[in-house]
Amino acid sequence: MLSIGSCACSRRRSPTGDRSRSSTAPASPPAPAVERCTTAPRTSARAADCRSRVCVPSPAWVLPSSRLPTAQQPHDLGRTRRGRRPLVDRVSALRRDPGGRPGLVHELWCSRAHRDRPDPAVAPTGRRPRRTRTRCARRPRGGVRRPHGRRPDPRPDAHAHDDARSRRRAAARRQDRHRSDDGPGTVSTTEQIDVDIVVVGSGAAGLSAALAAAGEGARVAVVTATPLAQTASYWAQGGLAAALAVDDTPLLHLEDTERAGRGLVRRSAAEILVNEAPAMILALQQRGVVFDADRHGQLALGLEGGHTRRRIVHAGGSATGRRLVRQLSAELVGRPEVTVREQRRATVLWQEEGRVLGVVCDDGLAVRARGTIIAAGGAAALWSRTTNPPGSLGSGVLLAHGAGAAVADLEFVQFHPTAVTGVPGREGFLITEAIRGEGATLLDPAGERFVEELAPRDEVATAIWDVLQRTGAAAVQLDMRAVDPARFPNVVEALRHSGLDPATQTIPVAPAAHYVMGGVVTDLHGDTGIPGLYAVGESACTGLHGANRLASNSLTECVVFGARAARAALGEPAIDPTGPPPAPAPADDPQRATQDAMWRHAGLVRDAEGLRELAADPHPLARLVARCALLREESRGSHVRRDFPLTDPALDLHHAVVRGVEPRLDVWR
Template sequence: MPDPHLHETEIAVVGAGGAGLYAALTAARAGARVTLVSATPLAFTASYWAQGGIAAALAADDSPDLHRQDTEVAGRGLVRRSAANVLVREAPGVVDDLQRLGVRFDADRHGRLSLGLEGGHSVRRVVHAGGSATGRRVVRQLSAVVAEDPRITVFEGTRVSALWTDGGRVVGLACEDGRAVRARATILATGGAAALWSRTTNPPGSLGIGLMLAHAAGAALADLEFAQFHPTAVTGIPGREGFLVTEAIRGEGARLLDRDGERFVEELSPRDEVSRAVWATMRAQGTDHVDLDMRMVDAGKFPNVVGALRESGLDPATTLVPVAPAAHYVMGGIVADLDGATTVPGLYAVGESACTGLHGANRLASNSLTECFVLGGRAAQAALGEPAPRAATALPAPPREATIVLPERATQEALWTHAGIERTAEGLRTLLDDPHPLARFVARCALLREESRGAHRRTDFPELDPALDGHHAVVRGEDEPRLEHWA
C-alpha cells in the first residue's frame, strides 16, 4: 500500500513568491505535475510587498545591451556577464507572458506600457502594476492562476524541514508536519535573508531559510557579504518602521534633504552610493534620519505608499518623510547556473535565494523581480529534464541536527552593528562565534573580501581592488570561503 505521508510529483517548488509561482506555472504549462509548498498562504509572500517593478528594455530609446551596461555599472565589476545577458534578452518576453497570464501593467491613455525611471537606470524601463503595488498585483494574479491549475497541488502553511537526498542527489523534501514530497527536481524559491538584520524592509520570514536547506544538503553558497541597504526606509513612525518608500518615487522627482533642508546626493545614483550618502549625512549631522520630500509627486501613482503613510498620521503631500537605510536585499545566495541548477544534482534555486552573479556587488533596481520570472521559467524548463527518482523503500529520516535555525534578536542587532553599511575586521570577527550559521558565513565572506565594493564597505580597506574583479566568495560545507573567479 502507498504510504499516506508520501506525495509523488514531478516538480517540487518551495516558496510561493514571484519566482516560485512562475516556476510552478511554467512547469505545469509544459504538462508536468507540480507540488508548490508555501509556509504562508498564497499571495502573502515577500514578493507581495515588492514596490519596485520589472525592468525590461521595451522603449524605443532602450536596448538589451544598454540594460546590461546599467546592470554591470551598478554591480561594480562583479556582474557575471552571461547572467546579465540572459536577463536583459529574455526580460521583454516575460513581460509579454505575464500579460498573457492576466497581469495588467500600468499603461498610458493610448494603451502603451508606462515605463518608470529608477536609480542606476539610464532610461525609463521599469513596468509597474498599480504604481508601487506591483508585487501585490502580480503575486495575486499568479496565485489565482496557480490555484485554478489542476496540475498544481498547493501545500499552504507548510514548512520544509529538510531536503530529501539519495546518493548525493536531491529527490524531494521533508515537511515539518511529517509529509514528504518525492520529485524528479526540487526548486527553491524561498526568498532572501535581509530580515537577519535588525533594521530591515523585509517581512519577518526572510531569514535565508532556503540557503540553510541547500547548505545542509551540500550546496555551495556565495557572495553573502553583499547585503544591499535601501536608502529610503521610513523611520520614527510607529507601525511603519522599516516601511520601504520605493525608489520610483525619486524617479518622479522626490528629493533627499539633510537637516538643513539641503540636497546632498543625486537621488537616482545606484543604491550603494545613495545609502552611504544618507548614512554619512546622518553621522555628520548627528541625526537618526534624513528627509524625503515627495510633496511634488503625484500621489495617485503610488497609492499604497501614500495610503500607508497617511494611515500612520503623516501626509507626504504636505509633510517631509523621515527615512534612513535598512537591510533590503542580499545579492548572495545558493550558487546556481543560468538554468537555476545548483552544485547538487536535482536541486535548483531561483529568485533572491539564488546567486548566479547577476547582481554583482550591488543590485540594479527592479532587476530582482525580472530575475524571478526569467530564471524561474528557465529553471522549470531545465528541471523537466531531470531523471525520475528511483523508488524509495522508506520516507526520509529526519535530519540529525536542526536544518533551520531562527536568529535571536542579539544576532540581528549584531549583524546590523558589525555587518551593516560600514564594516571593520574587528567588528566582523565578533560574528564568527554567533549561534546563527548564516551570520557566521556573512562574517567569513566579508572578512575574506579585503576591499570596498558596492554594498560591501570595509573602513579598514576603503578602496576597490581591481584584482578582485569577477571574484566571488564561495562557501562549500564548513570549509573557509574561497574567492573563485566566475567567467
C-alpha cells in the same frame, strides 16, 4: 552576442502635440513588432516622453494583439459590480485572512482529490443534509470586507505586525502532533506525495517555476512556509525592468546592470536577463497581469536609480508585487495538476546517493520529485532593521547548503536608502525608488540636497549613512511634495494612516536591509551542481547582480530564471528511493540578539573586529555572512569595510564561494 530584436514604435501624441505624463491606468499589451526602430537616443534619461514610446521584440509564441486583453482606462476601473460582493470563480481559494491580507487557504481548497472525495455527510436516502463547514472554509473572525475598485490597501506593511513567536509556537504544535517513538525531539513522516517537480517557496520565482512546469504537463507541488500574502515578492513596490522604450536596447540595460554591479556581474547571466525581459513582459500580460499605462494606452515606463533610460513597468503604482503574485497564484490554484501546501516549512532535503529526491516538511509531509527547486526568498530579515517580511530568513539557502550546495556573495547585502524610520507602526516601511524617479528629493537635516537621488542604491545608502554619522540625526527627509499622490496611492495612503501627509510634509527615512545579492550558486538554468536540486530568485546566486543589484531587476530575474529552472528540472530522471524519507529537522530561526548583531557588525559599514565577533554567532547563516565579509578585504558596492575603504581592482570578477565551512575567492565570467 546580444540579440536586439525588431521593434514597433508607438508615436501617438496628444492633440497639442506633446506627450503627457503617465497615470496609473492599466496598459494594453503592445502589438507585435513589424519594423526596426531607428529613433535616436534622447539626451535626457528623465525625458518624460520616452514613457509613451514603447518597442518590444516579437517572439513567435506571442498571441496576436486581437486576442489580448483590452486595456482599461482610469474611468473604467472599479465600475464593474461596484458596491456588490465580488464574483466567486475558480480562484475562490484566494481569500482574506483576519489581518486583512489576501492569502490562499490550505491545500484542501485547491486539491482536486479533495473536491472529488465523496461527502461523508450525504445521507443514504439521498436527502440533502444540513450544510456543514470545514475548518478551512470558515469565515475569519471579524470578517474583513474585500475592497472594491482601486481603493489602496491601507496596510501595505502589515507584515511588520506579524508575530514571529506565534508562528514558532504553531510549528511546534504541528510537530507535537507527529512525534515519533524514536525518542525525544524526533518527528516521523506522516504523509508522502509523489510529483514531478516540487517548488519550495511561493514568491514570484516559485510561482513562475511552478507555472512553467505545470504548463509542460508536469505534476507540481508548491510547499510554502507562509501564506502568499507574506512573501517578500508580494510586498515588492518596485517594478520589472525591461528595455521597451524606443530609445532603449537590451545592450543599454546590460551596461546599466554591469555598472551598478561594480565589476562583479556575470555577463552571461545579465545577457539572458536583458534579452528575455521584453518578451517576459508580454507573457505576463497574456497571463492577465495589468500594467500601468499612460492616457494613450501605452505602457508607462518609469525611471529608477542606476538606469539611464525609462524601462520600469509597474502595476498599480507601488503595488506591482502584490498584483503580480495575486495573478500568478490565481492561475496556479486553478490548475488540477498543482498541489499547494501552505504553512509547511521544508526543513530537510530527501537525498540518496548524492541525489536530491524531494523535501520533508516540519509536520512530517514528504514530497518526492524528480526535480526540487528552492525559491524560498532571501535573508534580509536576518538584520534587525529591514524592509522584508519576518519570514525572509534565508531558510532556502541553509536548506541547500546543508545538502552540500555551494553558496556565494553573502557579504553583499543591499540596504534600501528610503525606509521610513521613527514613525510608529511604519518602521522599515519601504518608499519605492520610483517616487524619486518622479521628482522626489532627499534632504539633510539642514534642508539641503546632498546626493544624486537616482544614483545606484549603494551610493545613495552610503551617502545617507555618512550624513547620519556626521550630524547625529536619526533620519534624512524625503521630500515628495512635488509628486502626484495619485501616482503611488498605496504609499500615500499608508503614510497618511500613520499621520504623515506626503503632499504637505517631508518623510523621515534611513537605510534598511533589503536584498541579499548572494545565495546558492547556480548555473544559468538554476542547476546547483547537486543532481535533482535547483535554485532561483533571491535564494540563488548566478552572479547577475554582482556587488549591488540594479533597481527592479529582481522581479524580472524571478520570472525569467524561474521558467528556465523549471524546464531544466523536468529533464531529471525519475528515481525510486531505496529507503524511507528522513525525519524533519528542527527549525533554526534567529534570535533577536543575532539580528541586532547583524545590523551592528554586518550593516552598511563593517570592520574586521565586528565581523570576527559575528563569526562566532550561533546562527549558521550569520556565520557564513561574516566569513565571506572577512575574506573580502576591500570596499565594493554594498560591502563597505572601514578598515579597507578602497576597491581593489585585482578582485574584479572574484566571488567569495563557500563549499564547506571556509570561503575562497573564485573567478566567474
